[in-house]
Every structure is written in C-alpha cells, then in structure tokens.
Amino acid sequence: MPGFVVAQPLVFGLANGAAFGLVAIGLVLIYKSSRVFNFAAGEFVTLGAFGTYVGSSVVKLPYPLAMVVGVLFGTAAGLATERLVVRPLNDRPKVTVLVATAAVAIVLIPFELMIGKVKPFPARPAIHGVGVKILGVYVSPQQMLIMLALALSAIGLAWFFGRTDLGLATLATSQEPTASRLVGIRLNRISLLTWGTAGFLGGLAGVLLPPVTSNFTAGFGTTSVLISAFTAAVLGGMTSIPGAFVGGIVVGIVQAMAQFNVNKLPGLHDLPGPNSVAILVVLVGVLLVRPTGILGKEA
Amino acid sequence: MATTLERPVEPPSARAGTDRGQRPSPAGWAARGGVVVALALISLLYVFSNKEFRSDALAAAVVLAIGALSLNVLVGYAGQISLGHQAFIGVGAFTSAYVISQSNQSFYVGLVAGAIVGGLQAVVLGLVALRVRGLYFALVTLAWGFVGENSIFRSRGLTGGGAGQPAPRPGGFTTDRAYLLICVIALTVVLLIDWRLVASKAGRALQAVRESPQVAANYGVNVRAYTLFAFGVSGVYAGIAGALFASQRTNVVAVDFTFALIALPYLIVTVVGGLRRRGGIVLFALVYILGQQYLPDLAKHLHNRFIIDNAGFVVQATSGVLAILTLIFQPDGLGTVTAPIGRWLKGEPFVFGSRGGAGAEGLSVRP
C-alpha cells in the first residue's frame, strides 16, 4: 500500500494505548465488582495530569513528587466518587449510577476550566532524552515509561486478584454479593478499594500521557481518553483485566493508524477526526458482531 | 352491557385515590386564569423592560429547553440513553445553516430541513439501539457524539471548516427580541406536540416499551418500531433546537458542539428538571441560562472577580452537583414542584408531590 506509514503510528499507538489500557482496567474493575459503567473515569485522568501540573509548576515540587501528587489526585477523585455519589445510589438502576458518574465529570470539568481556561497546560516529560530508535522511529523515554507502567499495573493486578485474600474477596463480591456479605466480606470496603484503584490507575494515566504531546487541556480525559478506554474494555469483554490491557493497546494502535493513514485512502483525503470515526467503527462493530468482546469471556 | 358477573374484589375505600368529579368553582377557575395571565405579563414585562441582550439569553434558554426535551423523549419516555447529544443538536444546526447560506433558502426551510435531518440521524442511531442494549448503547452514543464533534462538523464542505457556516435570522426577526418570539413559538409547538405524544397512543406505547417490551408486545405494540419512533421524535426536537441555535448565534462553528458544552449540560437540565416533567425541564433550562446571566451581576455586588469571570462554569458545576443530589434524593427533579402546579392549573386540587406511585419512577433503561 503506497504511502502508508506503519512504524510511527505503531509507537504512538502503543504508548497511547497503554494509557487507555490503564483506564480500561479501572473501568473493568468497577464493572466486575458492581456492574457500573463509570463515566467519571476520564476526569480521574485529567485530575492526574492536573495534579502533576500543580505540583511541578505551581508548588514547584521536584518532578517525581509532582507525579505522586498527580496519582494522589486521581485516587482521591476515585474514592470521593465512590463515597459521595456511587454508594448512596447503591440500590438504584445502573443507568442512574451511570448518569451520576457523568455528572461527576460535569462538576469537575468546569472547575478545571475556571482555573485553566481553555488554553492548554504544559506537561513536561518525566525523563528527558532523545529516546531509542526502533524500526526507524524514535521512541521517547516517556512512551517507554507508559508502557512499563501498564505492564507493571497489569501484572500487579493479576497477582492481586489471583493470589491475595482481598483480591479474591473482591472477585467474590462481583459474583455473589449476598453470599459475600454472609461470609463476612465488607462490601463497602471492597467498593471503596475498587474505586480507589480505578482512580489510581486513571491518575497514573493522567500523569504519564500528557507529556507525550507536551500539553493537555481541561476535560481532556473525558473528551479524548474515556471513549477509547471504554472501547478497550468492551474489546476485552468488560470483565477481563488482561482483555482490557490488550484492548487498550489495540485501540491505541487502531486510532493511531487511522490518524496517520486514513487520509491516504481514496475518497477520504480530507476526513477530519479519523480517530473518532475509527473508535465508533470498532465499538459498534464489536458490539454488533461479538458483544461478549473479542478477548474476554463474558460481557 | 348487562352481565351476570358479580363480585367486587376491593373494598370501596380504594376509591379514595381518585379525584374525579371534583371540579373547581368559578372562583377557582378565575384564580387559575389569573395566575396564567400574571405569569404572561411578568414575562412580557421582563422582556421589554430589559436590555436587548437579555432576550438573546432567553432565546438561548428556550433552545436549551427544546434540546433537553429532546433528550427527555429518549431517556424519559423510551428508556434509552444519549450521551452524544452534541451530534443531535449539531446536525440540526449545520443542516439549517447549510440550507440557508449554501442553498439560499429561507430560515423556515432551514428549520424544517434541520428537523428532518436531525430525525434521520437519530433513527439511524436507533437502528443500532435495537441491537445493542442498555449501558453498552450509552457508549455508542458517546462515540457518535465525538464523531459529530471531531469529524462531521469539521468537514469543510458541509460546515465551512473553522470559519463556520453563517445562519442569518429570518427577515423581520433579526433583533434579539423578535428572534426570541420565534423561539418561544417553537417551544410552544414542541410542548404541545409533547403533551399530545404522552396523552395519545404513542406515549402509552413507549411507556409500556420502556417498562417491559414483553408486556408492550402483548398489548400489540411493535417494540422495534416504537423505539425507532422515539429516536425519530427526539431527533426532530433536537433538529429544531439545533436550527434555532444556529440562527441565535447567526454563525455556527464546530467548537460550539462539544461533549462538555452540549451533551453534558443538556443531560443535566433533563435530569434536574425531572424526567417526564416538561414543566420542570423548561423551568430549569431558564434557571440554568439566567443563572449564567445574573450571577456576574450578583458577584459584582460582592466584588468577587472570580465569579464574575467564571459565571458559566460556576453554574455548570453547581448544576452538576444538583444533578447528583436529584438522582440521590428526588428522582422527579424540579418536576416535584412544577407537576402539582400544572395539575392545579388543569383544574385538579393542589396536592404537593408526585401523584400516586406513577411518579417517582426515576431513571431506568431497558436491560
């Protein structure tokens, strides 16, 4: 195929996809434990980015500490959402909870806009350097860092849910909430843990992703990460952590390929926003053809 | 019909739940008429005693109300969900603008075109909804919204790209006050249609479909057709809202139709106003826009620079909090207040709160 680029979108896609994968794992955790679709997840990401910005550029902390602040912002947002919004709606239809989590985004986005306006915030990479040349493309240290974070998170969570008591208890609540309560598992704590972890993962993605493009805008987590992460989770069948991991990478690469190559297809040379179209195509395609996901077992 | 059947099953005291037969006295009707006239006078007084631009804000509120009523058809009546209403509204706006400025048609042709194309895009989305159920469909609407926002509305041929597409107001209605009149007429028409929708066979069919597709089918309702019908109606309302939006701004650009500026606030207005509560939805649309208008004035008195600069954001964040509180504590939203007033105006006694068990159904979606 003439003019198609492969290596560069592959690298971009892997790095972005790793961030989508982190958020997708958070979505899967919440869905597994309570069958809730968390539409606030995007803002956990934005808060992660925002926390880092505040830590490094406003409070002038050393950069690694600023990153910790970012992750803490995300985690706190996850915990607060659970405690203030999700728990009071425990026994309501799941769509009510969905709309409530969307409302969390509605509350957070204007706050970010009040402080930052519509201009982009600068975001500097955690590690400076030229990067390594792979397949003729430079891979920046930041991109490698995201992929490493995703790999570590996935391994860590797989260990947590497969080996630890708390992890197993969390899985048990998702299968049998009543039975779990009977054997003494405290659902509220599990719920808090799940949302905290989702907030942590979202915050981590928010800390790591913006430096790749060197800036971010208010609400970017909702407008440019959320739907990709959800699509990743759906690709993985909504309940599989490894599925969400792989789904994130797949979505990242598909989007980057679309961004780089769609305009080279006949008749599509000036299609704006090819990555948004790609997401819709992938999402609707999966839901129509294989609603149980491609990589997971159950939807 | 004579019958040999006899056997009352419930004690006659069950009749206490009905208010049939109690019509208001002439004085009662006069009081009701007085309230309506007073409200109309206050509205007119407000419009004409105020600066011209306040009319523009009111027009924006009316547009928001129609858009939220569109969402109400999907979420409230059909038990579907849309998180991509920026696409619904935007399609109407750009269609109307294109028809007016590229095809040199009148504003009214643009309005009708916007309504039709808005309805069609919604029906296409509805076809997906027939196959993809519940929460997963919410994701599809989200993705569709972003396709509108990032792709369709940025396509230069259709929308004029970054410069946008001009959408002049109709001759004789170019001032803000005159244009407000057009918006109010459109809202009145939409409200009347919506009222008849609920009171006629389609509304009842949708209620059955929303609650149990099985019961609906058993009553003879074509579940798929009525689901598509609801999408179509919602799309037509949204198309009207979009067309009015376009000419209220007189020029439409893609950045007006974002998730944060349209989809989320419209959803909030629908939820806080109250699902299936027309009055509540219109009222909160007014509160939402006028709040953004008057908050800066209030802040000036308090010498609060921050609020003066960020009134829009403050109102949005506050509304988000209100939405969460509504979902938790009062599923009928502002409808809890407006519905009893509406019933009173129709001649029933004034009883505060929701009627019977039929009110506080809250938000539900077909599984």
Add this chain to the structure above:
Amino acid sequence: MSVLETHDVAIRFGGLQALSGVTLDVGEFEIVGLIGPNGAGKTTAFNCITGFYRPQTGRIVFKGEDVSELGPHVRSARGMGRTFQNVGLVKTASVLENMLTAQHSNVSYGAVAGMLGSPSSIATERELRARADAILQLLHLDHLRDLPVRGLSYGTLKRVEIATALATDPDLLLLDEPSSGMGPEEAHQLGDELLALRGEFELSILMIEHHVPLVLRACDYVYVLNFGQLLTEGLPHDVRNHPEVVAAYLGEEAPLAEAEAEAAEATR
C-alpha cells in the same frame, strides 16, 4: 372451525427439549384447558403460540392463517389476548392507562396524528376511555380505574390483567394460571365468570390451570402436557381419571385428590 391449531411444535433450549410434537386445537367458542405438572412446558407452549418464542419445527395456525413467522405484537393485533403467569401489566401506569395501552392495535389514528393532536385522535381517545370503562365495569374493577397498578394485590392484578387482555379485543384468550393468588371459592367463581365472558365477548379460551375444579367447571376439552409432550387429551372428566395423568401428577402434591374434595365442596 378451529380458532387455533398448533402442528407438531417443538423447541429446544440448548440441551433441553422443552417441547416436542405438540399438536393441539382450540375450536370456536371453546374453552380448552392445558394442564400438566410444573415444568411440563405449558408456559413455553404459550410463548410459542403468542410469538415470544420461535419453535424450531412446527406451525401455529390462527383463524386459518399460518402465523408462525409473525411477531408477538402482530399476533396480538390479529386477536390473541394473553395473560402472564407473573402478571404482564405496566406497573408504573394506572389501571385505566393499561386498559388504554391494551387497545393499541384498535386505535384508528396513527402515532404521528396522535402527536399532532388531530381531531379524530382526540375523539378516538374518548371512545377508548369509554370502552375501557365498560370492560372495567363488567369485571367489577371500575373502582380501581385511577389507581396505579403497583400496589394492587396479586389476585386483583390477575383480574385486571384479564380486563386488559379483553381490551385488546381478542378472539382467543390465552390465560396463564388465571386462578393463582385466589382462594378456592374465588377460583370456582372465576369459572362462571369465564363462561359468561365467553358469551359476552364471543371468545375462545385456552388456559393453563392447576386448579382442577376450575378446569372441570369451565373447560370443554383438556390437553395434558408432561415433559414437553402431550400425554393425553380428552373431555375434562375422562382426563381426570386417566391413569397416566394420575401417574404424572404423583410426586406433585396430589392435586387431584384435593381437587375432588374441593369440587365436592363447591357444588354442594
């Protein structure tokens, strides 16, 4: 002439053969019983007849036409009125609203005309209400007219459901355990009522029923299902004494013996 014929209907769910070779016939103005132990496939048969399930083999013929490929709403519109085992009503709506919704197929105006408030739609709405009121009155349910369905007792709901099924203007009424939630006395009266309704509305009725005195009182003919197959068929009194039917019910809580006693009580 038959109102309903099923020919060799079979359906399987995964490994479970829920129905096989079910052939039954409901004649005009007949009341036909469909009995059998729990899990015999009676409700599954109803779902095949009314179109909620598509049988893998077999045909459903209604009023002389093959309706096997038609959706449930079309079969309802053509004259099948059905009640459900666990109450098929719109629970957030009032009794009257359910009665109006149930007349959906007989509403002469279109959905759009109704939305635009056409004069004919408003006149029709008035007629729908009148018809709903008439049926409610006939069933002595008019005092419940404006109450929300949610909150009514189970036995009352079963009766309201019969009213809504009648409102669909059926030629064939399919009743799924109409007497559940009612005491023996009430159930017996239901038999008289069904006989009267048949005359009033010119109905044929197919009903799933456990309450044997009601079956004996109302039914002209009975089919017995067991493990998804027809065990036997015949006149109610013959079927009751059929040895295989008695055997099929063994292990169940011997409804026949109880029923005899009740029947004796009721006819005394």
